[in-house]
Amino acid sequence: GEDVEQSLFLSVREGDSSVINCTYTDSSSTYLYWYKQEPGAGLQLLTYIFSNMDMKQDQRLTVLLNKKDKHLSLRIADTQTGDSAIYFCALRSSGTYKYIFGTGTRLKVLA
Amino acid sequence: SAVISQKPSRDICQRGTSLTIQCQVDSQVTMMFWYRQQPGQSLTLIATANQGSEATYESGFVIDKFPISRPNLTFSTLTVSNMSPEDSSIYLCSVETGSTDTQYFGPGTRLTVL
Helix, strand or coil: CCCEEECCEEEEECCCCEEEEEEECCCCCCEEEEEEECCCCCEEEEEEEECCCCEEEECCEEEEEECCCCEEEEEECCCCHHHCEEEEEEEECCCCCCEEECCCEEEEEEC | CCCEEEECCEEEECCCCCEEEEEEECCCCCEEEEEEECCCCCCEEEEEEECCCCCEECCCCCCCCCCEEEEECCEEEEEECCCCHHHCEEEEEEEEECCCCEEEECCCEEEEEC
């Protein structure tokens, strides 16, 4: 079945850039998504990228997609303490409406 | 996008009881989803709820344990029946809307079973 993997933890200093990585096995998803989950909250859609794009920039967020390597990354520029959260990548399972979520990366921003 | 609310936001329940979670959306949507997020884990899809039809359950989830209602295009409920401590999780509803197959999530219901 489909598999979506992320590293579990990332720690960065305030002001630095953060890069959160995601690898997947199913390459048929039309869109790939990044969600943010703050403590005690639901999932907030951060951004998405269309599968025929290599890069998408949205303010401090840059998404890179390498379809050949089945690798997706989220770069957060000038990381702030308010960016501390769990970040999930997600894609739509082949031929279905179901999402497959990554394992989640807990980002900790040190002041 | 869509604005989604859930009730209750959290609850502490006794073993053997049932809890019904409500999900309300600010617009009409065809597809609604219910997820479970166990402590420290990612999201697992419980079922898909389309208005006017029976919910479709994922492997490992059954209707007797997680009955779902979908009476109209803006509302759904999930009941967690005969609860045990293993049911302690965050339960999230989501809806799919827009042209980018995007799912939007409610704030979640944090359930603790003693």
